[in-house]
Amino acid sequence: MPQSPPLVRRVLALAAFLIAGLQAPAWAAPDDCPGAWYGAGKKRICLPLGAASFADRVVSFTPGARPSEAPFDNPAAALGEPDYQRTSRPDFVSLGCDGTLVLAFADNVLVDVDGMDLYVFEVGPYVEETELAISADGRDWRVVGRIEGARADVDIASVARPGERFRFVRLRNVGRKGCGGRHSGADIDAVAAVGAELRLSFDAAVLFDVGQAELRPQAQAELATAAARLNAMGSDIRVTVEGHTDSTGSDADNLRLSEARARAVWAHLAAEVALPAAAVTIRGLGESRPVAGNDSDEGHALNRRVELLVAPGRGR
Numbered sequence: 313m314p315q316s317p318p319l320v321r322r323v324l325a326l327a328a329f330l331i332a333g334l335q336a337p338a339w340a341a342p343d344d345c346p347g348a349w350y351g352a353g354k355k356r357i358c359l360p361l362g363a364a365s366f367a368d369r370v371v372s373f374t375p376g377a378r379p380s381e382a383p384f385d386n387p388a389a390a391l392g393e394p395d396y397q398r399t400s401r402p403d404f405v406s407l408g409c410d411g412t413l414v415l416a417f418a419d420n421v422l423v424d425v426d427g428m429d430l431y432v433f434e435v436g437p438y439v440e441e442t443e444l445a446i447s448a449d450g451r452d453w454r455v456v457g458r459i460e461g462a463r464a465d466v467d468i469a470s471v472a473r474p475g476e477r478f479r480f481v482r483l484r485n486v487g488r489k490g491c492g493g494r495h496s497g498a499d500i501d502a503v504a505a506v507g508a509e510l511r512l513s514f515d516a517a518v519l520f521d522v523g524q525a526e527l528r529p530q531a532q533a534e535l536a537t538a539a540a541r542l543n544a545m546g547s548d549i550r551v552t553v554e555g556h557t558d559s560t561g562s563d564a565d566n567l568r569l570s571e572a573r574a575r576a577v578w579a580h581l582a583a584e585v586a587l588p589a590a591a592v593t594i595r596g597l598g599e600s601r602p603v604a605g606n607d608s609d610e611g612h613a614l615n616r617r618v619e620l621l622v623a624p625g626r627g628r
């Protein structure tokens with residue numbers, strides 16, 4: 313057999329690696345945890361949701377009294393997967409002394425699981441003192457604790473009530489060490505929800521006609537994609553289906569409509585996703601959990617939605 317040229321071999325190896333990655337998502341082999349990243353002190357961090365675990369959006373950034381210098385003051389560098397390579401590259405954000413960064417999760421939520429729930433990927437061997445707080449709505453904050461030194465993870469058990477889901481994380485630099493200069497304050501590369509559920513949100517206007525709970529034909533494609541994602545997570549999952557409305561109309565009508573819509577969504581998905589009834593929770597929350605202000609058409613549209621929350625298997 314003739315030997316392949318090195319480039320071809322490398323391309324084939326890369327293709328095999330990528331295909332293996334597609335076939336083995338983080339939750340498919342819990343013992344092996346291919347969705348592992350390496351944090352401070354080369355600590356291996358297993359993230360059951362893989363790349364979906366990381367913060368997705370900057371809500372706000374206040375660089376504090378002694379800010380770091382550009383380009384190390386870009387809060388977006390803390391989004392997505394850890395990508396730090398060296399201190400001369402702006403792959404991370406330096407918070408500044410007393411700097412405060414608020415991040416949001418979009419396709420996932422933070423939940424309390426056994427042990428650590430939240431992990432901050434900081435740059436450098438020493439984690440600079442940073443206070444962490446979490447919030448479900450971005451308004452009501454609960455301080456979880458501080459990370460410092462060799463510790464970059466927190467357990468939210470002491471502040472989370474059973475079943476609560478959090479979409480926001482706030483990091484506030486509180487240390488005096490490393491204050492001022494180019495990289496002032498804590499250097500944040502990425503923030504991951506270890507305790508996490510996947511969150512798939514559907515625009516009610518795509519799934520339903522106004523005031524109705526019968527799926528429109530256009531809903532099929534959206535829900536087929538969702539079914540494929542659920543099936544890729546295996547059978548050891550728990551699903552919560554939540555219906556939500558805007559604030560127009562009475563509370564009672566909105567509760568009824570939101571629950572009927574959540575039921576319609578699961579009735580459709582159940583044909584493709586085989587799960588025992590005990591693994592599925594369906595509820596209507598009416599107008600009680602807005603994700604945007606109810607003072608504009610855009611806000612109303614964002615609030616009218618059905619959410620699927622998927623907890624990965626805990627067989628680790």
Ligand SMILES: [Ca+2]
Pocket residue numbers: 424425426427428429467468469507
């Ligand atoms: Ca925990």
Ligand SMILES: [Ca+2]
Pocket residue numbers: 389390391393394395396403404500501502
């Ligand atoms: Ca980064």
